[in-house]
Amino acid sequence: MDGLITVKGRNLGRFLEVLSSKRSIRSLIYACTVIFFFALILLPPILGILLKWNLIGQIFENSSLMSRAMSAIYASFAIALFVSIIDVIAGLPMAWFIWKGKSKWLNALDTLADIPFIVPTVALGYSIWLFWSNETQGISSLFGASLVSPGWLLIILVHFVFSYPAVVRVMVGALFDYKRTYEEASRTLGAAPVTADRTVTFPILKTSFIAAFTLAFARSISETGATVIVAGTFENGPVLINNLKTTQQLGYEGALVFVSFILIAVSCMIFATIMILGPKLKMPVRKVWPVAERKLSSHGLTNLRNTSTLLVFFVLVLIPSLFVALPAIYAILNGTLNEALSSTGIWQGYWQSLSLSYGVAFVATLLNTVAGLPMAILIARKRLGVLPSTILDVLVNIPMIVPSIALGVSLSIFWNNFPFIPEIGLLLFAHLSITYPYFVRSMTAAIERVDMDLEEASKTLGAKPFAVFRTIILPLTKYSLFAGAIMMFTRSVSETGATLAVVTELKTAPVLLVEWVKQIVPASPMEIGLGCGFLIILSFVILLISRGTVRGRY
Amino acid sequence: MPEVRLENVTKKYGKIIAVKNVNLHVHDKEYFSLIGPSGCGKTTLLRLIAGLVQPDEGKIFIENKLVTHIPPEDRGIGFVFQTYALFPHMNAWDNVTYGPRVKAWEEEKRERIGREMLEMVKLYERADAVPKELSGGMMQRVALARALAADAKLLLLDEPLGALDAKIRFDLRYELRKLVKDLGLTAVHVTHDQGEAMAISDRIAVMKKGRILQVDTPQELYMKPQHVFVANFIGESNFLEGYIVETNDKGCVIELRGGVIVNVVNQTRNKGERVVLAVRPETLSIEKGHKKGLNCITGHIERFRFEGTDVRYEVRLKNEDVVVIVRPALMGEWFNEGEKVTACFPTDKSYLFTYPSLGLRSELALE
Helix, strand or coil, X not given: CHHHHXXXXXXXXXXXXXXXXXXXXXXXXXXXXXXXXXXXXXXXXXXXXXXXXXXXXXXXXXXXXXXXXXXXXXXXXXXXXXXXXXXXXXXXXXXXXXXXXXXXXXXXXXHHHXXXXXXXXXXXXXXXXXXXXXXXXCHHHHCCCCCCCCCXXXXXXXXXXXXXXXXXHHHHHHHHHCCCXXXXXXXXCCCCHHHHHHHHHHHHXXXXXXXXXXXXXXXXXXXCXXXXXXXXXXXXXHHHHHHHHHHCCCXXXXXXXXXXXXXXXXXXXXXXXXXXXXXXXXXXXXXXXXXXXXXXXXXXXXXXXXXXXXXXXXXXHHHHHHCCHHHHHHHHHCCHHHHHHCCCCCHHHHHHHHHHHHHHHHHHHHHHHHHHHHHHHHHHCCCCCHHHHHHHHHHHHHHHHCCHHHHHHHHXXXXXXXXXXXXXXXXXXXXXXXXXXXXXXXXXXXXXXXXXXXXXXXXXXXXXXXXXXXXXXXXXXXXXXXXXXXXXXXXXXXXXXXXXXXXXXXXXXXXXXHHHHCCCXXXXXXXXXXXXXXXHHHHHHHHHHHHHHHCCCC | CXXXXXXXXXXXXXXXXXXXXXXXXXXXXXXXXXXXXXXXXXXXXXXXXXXXXXXXXXXXXXXXXXXXXXXXXXXXXXXXXXXXXXXXXCCHHHHHCHHHHHCCCCHHHHHXXXXXXXXXXCCHHHCCCCHHHCCHHHHHHHHHHHXXXXXXXXXXXXXXXXXXXHHHHHHHHHHHHHHHHHHCCEEEEEECCHHHHXXXXXXXXXXXXXXXXXXXXXXXXXXXXXXXXXXXHCCCCEEEEEEEEEECCCEEEEEEHHHCEEEEECCCCXXXXXXXXXXXXXXXXXXXXXXXXXXXXXXXXXXXXXXXXXXXXXXXECCCCEEEEEEECCCCCCCCCCCEEEEECCCCCEEEEECXXXXXXXXXXXX
């Protein structure tokens, strides 16, 4: 039987290889890939807004709504800008510490720094709210009053925490790819470590720093789940959209379209500006302060910097992120766990929501992997020519940089024109849009790293295009493929903004937890803690699998 | 003055010992080379001198000053990397004046040094070019100018010619030596190319597996190798295994495989000792036909190769040992494959080594 399967598998492989050698078949595959991207990923969110463009006038007739919208939009960009700056300032020393350090514990620290990235943002938001704001459980209980009340400051703290790992990850990656010889050359020429870093390493890694900043900005501008939880009465763009959708006050549709449009348009403009002007940014490398920089490079100050970096990480990032474990432990001790496991009370819907979240994430991951792989090849190998491939490369990023709730609003407007599509279909489309760039970006970079000579060597040995893909590209990029797929999966599980915008009946786990936290469905802190706990544990399992996979040990 | 001294220096990377208990003295104004096969520890040794890595044990002195724990920026060195490590975001001028700038020299002095150095390497006209606009040879010269501009008296060169084409490499190595000598510098040059090291060095250290096997002038290393590995790594040698059957006041008699007898003068060994006889291919003589005489062994030409300047024969001796003999192509007659010949061993240019405890093959291995 096994032999028969192998023979069939071999025949299928041979069949695909023969097919792949036909130019028309290859063109058809690439055409389908591009159509999938435009029809399902890129155009629906853009067309959605345009379809309701006529409603935008409503907001101009309502001055109070207009000023509310403008303040919220301003708040979104101001917070994103501020958070991105402090993320880079705080993330850079951490990345440096991980890169330069020699201790075996740094590997563990590297994993710990990923935790806020993997924890669904709703759980993260609740955890941070508990830590800083809850008067009975968190750090505030020591003072008897809320240390940081829900509002803009708490939003900044939350955004800082969940974009911090992204910044550290990008910077650590860049530093490990960096040729250390440049730094060594600088040192042998008489530069103190700080001078060498400032005049040589930083300027060379400038584009990576800009990428880290951009990522932090995109994460902050787009985040909804955690922001809704910690916002209190404060409104930024996503919170306003959520509030408008929940309250459905007069003229809300026009305001939704207006805010979504401005958020999408301004985000695109900012990112375009960063992409164009970023590489031209000059860093001050000619001026040197030997005495001051030598003092800054001293052991004492280096240790002080490392200690403060670790302090910031543990006090501002890690402990608040995992603080939700405390009510979860109480919940286990006082029997809430039994209630949860027997699906009684509010837990009835929880497991359903959790299954929905993971089910949608699984299907979205699968579809995007299949559709994203040829797209990554198209972009990385510039199969359509340099300019079209570059344009596609830029367009692929759009769903990632626009605020997810605005994307959701636009998507729901668009797909509501097709009433035969069930709500779960809308949910899936939203998740496809949101997660697609994460996979394509990761795979494009991985394929670009595969030396073209290897592909050509394979071709000269008689391999057909599919055989080149199966025997060269796939084995050499499989870890990035796994990593990209897992990133899509976790992003989908964590997704709140677009989900809130497109669904009315269905509830994914993050949407349900928002309802619990907002007490739309009354839930105790222990229940919320446990609800978040399950999500976090599942995410941990995925993190461990992904790290094992990426390192090739799994 | 910049002499370098290493005392019992050891460097480990995990379980791998990169440099093992090394003692070395590089004299002032000396052009010194470190050579050895890949992974022998020569680059690690250079990086230890530069302060780019810290030793696990031992002491390093530069100009008689203990520098073991002094960072590279305070050692007064110039370092040329194999990949040049020219800063890609700076032009040639900014690269060359980087050292004076980070040392906060006065602007006038910086400008003067920058100009002098770029003129010295004949690249002042290309001062505005960024590294990617320069050829490999130009980048190498800018890297050299940059290393010297910071007033280094000790120049450390890590395979500085390794990435260049053969012809350019050949020309630049003499330029490099001339520059070092003209400026009165001390240079430590790492290379795996023994020809390069022989051509430019005052003295050479041959390394293997983290240890220095021999430090000597190029001539001494070639003429009097003190280790079987050195005899193989510097130049080329034939190695034949045998036993000492007789010793006298002139030297000794060795019995090779098949009872073949060879006499060697100026070499003392104990009777009965197992030895390796090393003979340079160019010191063996070859004659047509089978002849008798001291140290002459009959055989036939197994392989013949014309190599331009030389012709190269592989001769299978009557005892089944194979020796390589190299003769100048334009001198004497050539022999054909299969032709009967007699190979004669020199009595005074053959070297004896005690048979290595781990076997000859292992001792000669490059990896």
